[in-house]
Amino acid sequence: MEVYIKGSIELKKWDTYVKNEQDEIIKDTQQFLQIESVLDETTAKGLAPFGDGIREAYDWLLHKARTDGFQVKEYDGYAAHIEWGSGEEVVGILCHIDVVPGGDDWTSPAFSAQIRDEKIYARGAIDDKGPTMACYYAMKILKDSGVSLGKRIRLIVGTDEESQWRCVDHYFKHETMPTFGFAPDADFPIIYAEKGICDFHYTKKLSNKNGFIQSFQSGQRLNMVPDRANAFLHNIEAHEEELKKSFEQFLLKKDCKGSAETLNGLLKLTVHGVSAHGMEPNDGVNAGLLLATFLLDLSLNEDELAFFQPLVNFFLGDSRGEKLGFSYSNEELGNVTVNLGKMNYELGSHATIGLNVRYPKDAAFEEIKVNLDTGMGQYGFTGEIGSHGEPHMVDKKHPLVRTLSNVYKESTGEEAKLLAIGGGTYARSLDAGVAFGPLFPGQKDLAHQADEHIAIDHLLMITTIYTKAIYELAK
Ligand SMILES: [Zn+2]
The missing domain is CATH 3.30.70.360 (Alpha-Beta Plaits)
Incomplete structure (x- = not known):
């Protein structure tokens, strides 16, 4: 599909912010992908419940967030959140930084994050560290732009999505549910119902x-x-x-x-x-x-x-x-x-x-x-x-679904067809949560495969879409 932003002046404004940050986004995404954040029971201990690799990615991201001026709250190495803004209500963005093992048959090593033909090749590029970086930068761009929002934005950092979801279990035992939110860990336009x-x-x-x-x-x-x-x-x-x-x-x-x-x-x-x-x-x-x-x-x-x-x-x-x-x-x-x-x-x-x-x-x-x-x-x-x-469903008329539909349509020029699926996505961890990207309809799903990658223009486009989406949800 064509990967460029259509739509309104306001959307183009966010797109310009993203373009200005693009070198940083690419460099940080590469660095983040170079950390082998695979579950490793042999090094699991105390505050690294899923092993050293995942803990290293967790520390890398949280350090960056603190340096960039976000509020960070940790939950014993199981999960964390990165937050900005004020207000009673919370917009949640649920991401995960653990990945499945690299496996064989890669053209370049799975954790080298090599760029070839304008694509970053690495385990986690699409599932889910690439989209995590896109959402992180969306938050950062909003914060740096000086807009004022009526809700808090909270990026929840999961660390055990690929095996037992012990991260979200632990997190929601100690932390309240966001008012509503999305997980950038499946498909566009919007998955609103799961069996x-x-x-x-x-x-x-x-x-x-x-x-x-x-x-x-x-x-x-x-x-x-x-x-x-x-x-x-x-x-x-x-x-x-x-x-x-x-x-x-x-x-x-x-x-x-x-x-x-x-x-x-x-x-x-x-x-x-x-x-x-x-x-x-x-x-x-x-x-x-x-x-x-x-x-x-x-x-x-x-x-x-x-x-x-x-x-x-x-x-x-x-x-x-x-x-x-x-x-x-x-x-x-x-x-x-x-x-x-x-x-x-x-x-x-x-x-x-x-x-x-x-x-x-x-x-x-x-x-x-x-x-x-x-x-x-x-x-x-x-x-x-x-x-x-249990089955998971958000009403089609929920403001979350309506807002994200509008953002999708405005960004791509395509109707946002609402999807109901037999599979399970990470979004079901949120009470009112839908899956929103990162794959566009018809894009090949390379999650868990050799040569997993994300095209740089895809990464930048989703960063713009997430910026606009978070803005619309939190304004
Ligand atoms: Zn995932």
Whole structure:
């Protein structure tokens, strides 16, 4: 897309301020990105609860804020806020300075923040240290411009967004909620509604009773559709060739890839599916469910049946909770989705089944839980809830949404289409919070990927948009 500011004289004024600061913005963003702020439990201690790297980025930013004349308040190294202005009400800007590890396949080292073709390449460039710098400079520009505002502006510095959100948990235990605000950690125009997201873990103990299945494994993460499943079969000597043949036919019939090979007297069956994000399981093909349908045709024993039957009976061809009687939907957020992300069976040990369930506002969560527990209970499984975030929604007519819509439209010349999503963004940590940028519609999302980068004109444009947005929200 074209990356330049359209719009009014006032917007152009803020854009001029940003242009005047651009060398500083670029230099500081590079420096900030060069700090390897990755969660490191080995150096975690006291006031560095997530390790030295994150603490270093935290100190760097807070030192800068104090030098620039902001009020800074720290919350034990878990979080902090940078504040300016006066007034009862508070506009919150929720950012995070932790990043996922660099990983492999980078053209230049992940924490070098090298500039090539007018782009800064670094882990965190887009998620979320680049946008954090943009919001920081937006605040600084407003402060230095001498405007007077009616509300306080508070940039909240999170440090554990990429793992467990212990930062915001700690922060909001000790600090009040902003009146309203945004998180620059997802997409433009505005994400105003997010589904509830809950992980369920079901387990049952297995006996030593010999059948066909020695082990079965599919999936690594609950929020992904597994693209691979393996089963190791034993006691198959008499049927080996027959089994291989029928497996081949099965793969042909289902039009999927896979293999059958003999390894140390075991028959290893592998099926390949198609990976997809768990928020829309229908975009993928669940390899575990596929392999389960094949195995159910063997003459399985009681334990084995009680593992594969619920998979197929409840979840095959049904990612909406219909068979279990909780297929809620609402107009804005759509259907309940159920992703079967992890399936494990280990003879003589345990069977485990992990689900990621997403549900719209107004769905009865208790009923989802009870129906799942009852269904799985019929097969001897007991359940436990893992992480759970409730649905999050800000009214479309809320002044926050209206103001940000106007700012977006004025800055880009495009309508601000309001987004409701199945995913979860950092904005759900705020009572009245929406996600607002930094990615524009159609821009490739390189967060967590090799060669993550932010174009300099993109960085400067969002700085202008955030300046205008904060001004409009706080004036
Ligand atoms: Zn993020």
